[in-house]
Amino acid sequence: MAQEGYAAANGIGCLQDGKPPDETDNANYFCEYAFLYHQMDMLEDEHRTGSYFNAIAWNPDSFKDKVVLDVGAGSGILSIFAAKAGAKEVFAVEATDMAVRSRKIIQAQGLSHIIKVVQGTVETVTLPYMVDVIISEWMGYFLLRESMLDSVLIARDRFLKPGGALFPSHATLFLAPVGSAKACREKQQTFDGERQHFDDFNDAMTNYYGSDFSCMRGEFLEEQRKYYLQTGMFVNLTPKQLASGGSPLLEIDLLRITVEDLKDVEKPLTCSMRPHFVERLSSRGRIQREKERRISKDTQLEGFTGYFNVMFRGSPQNPTKEVIELTTAPTAGTATHWGQQLFGFFPPLQAKSGDVLECRLRIKRQKKNHRLLQLEAAFTLGSEGNVREKREDTWYVD
Template structure:
């Protein structure tokens, strides 16, 4: 995209703080990031912080004498990495009051002459120049929860020079079949107990207050089904709990994807997961990788990848998201689990996600492939606070 096209209507000028997020978005999302405990939780994730440290410090040629923009800077840890790697100027944009604390941190490191902290949303700040590199840790649960990637793409279109690099540059969302999952069984058991819970409640209301609530039973159970059986679960799975390897369902090149691509769910995402052993499939899981490759014009010398895949080592703070099959699917070795998936944003809070999915468990016999089990229109998977 031509330079004029990227910044049209945005008016690059003097350095200027931006506007704070609106009250609703601040309450739903930004406010948590103003607390040090939340920032520390992320910083203490050695996979997360270490991957960014390696991607930047192992590739000083990508930062030497460059102008860098840090989107959602938090404590400015990434800005400080970039400054130490040789950046001549870093604009650190942070929407919350963490910006006040990050200025103090930057000053304490002796980097105030390089790092300029701007408080406000990246959609509303003004920079004095275009930038060579954008760094950001924008990933949420299931990669896209929180919708912060929107802000990174807006920053790219407002401020990144043609051929400039994004760190990370690529992202991939994976799905994998899950065999044994205690969390799914516990959810089912809890939901099963809700019928008795309602019966006990109704008996009490009849006995003491002469009011029969039985006409509300099915609505109550549907409400509880949505809460227990149609909601993603945060987990840290071990590789042995997977019934097959992960399969990519969404691949993102941050240099080319558009906001419309992220929001448009007219076409379903698809993937096929090969089952590696006879297993009862109790659910499926989602996790992601991001890769730091630089840009075509400014590629890195040392490619770094950050993964949130199930591991026997220290888990990331993202973990994985687990979704149950109720009841489980009965799979055999070499079966293929085919998935059709829509990732949507919730209407009441666009930073939360809703998944609409359908599955077919396919098997081969006598050289022919057939569908042995289906889960058509698997109920929406709701990400809640």
């Protein structure tokens, strides 16, 4: 459909607030972003906020005299960056009551004549015309938790001009095997303690009240296993804790991917983790990759971790001159509010020198809350066709 026809069919031609999120989604997700403390937590992440600032401020030609849409604007900081970079007009769309506060913040900067705050979900607001650039900080734990990317893609399809740019433009999800992980050992110890906890509980119920709960032991341990052993942990790892460099599992071009692509999990993602590259953060916020041998000796793999990078490249018609990369990789001295997600192998895998860890993984959305993730993974450890260990399990990103 031509953009003009699309605009007419979708009521583009006036600026209108949209609908708030439904009560369930607000309780599960949006309400948290209405609090200043949460916005401050994100703003105080210097690598996050600084990367967005650099991507916008160092590429003024990508914003000068452009119309910009900020999806999930929160405090309005990205809108402020865009306006200061020379944007002609900025629509800051925010679903929560943080929109009221962002208006005050924007007014205090003297930018109300450029930035228009629109309250409502981006799926329901109406803009007067199409935009040249969409900016958004949509990434969640393990890149895709929160499913906010859905909203960015819907905004792209509703409002972005042909040839328009998204900031960020690309994203990559990485997996890496973890050697030493104290958090995994602590989780195993706690889970083991729950076995005794239930037995003590059942003895007390039997002795004092004549009620035997032993029929529930299996279900109790299944609950506890999911909580302690199958749910991802927020961590800030160091490069030394990795048994290999990260391997790309999923690469996303935001101009091309669709919401349907994100929901289609029939084909598993695959990656191989082997002696690879170690990622280090340079002084200008870029990733430097250095060769370093890993799984070069017999070692124990206590888990695997997931993290992501996003790139600010603009679009083919509106490319950036300075390409900025924001990474959440385990790097010495730099941590983000995303950290990494750590998933344990219980018991650990025993790796030999020269081994390769192959992974097949499906990323699904949890049925009870579509913003949370369920990972169905199969790992194979070995070398040159000699498979020594296999591990299949389900892990959760809550």
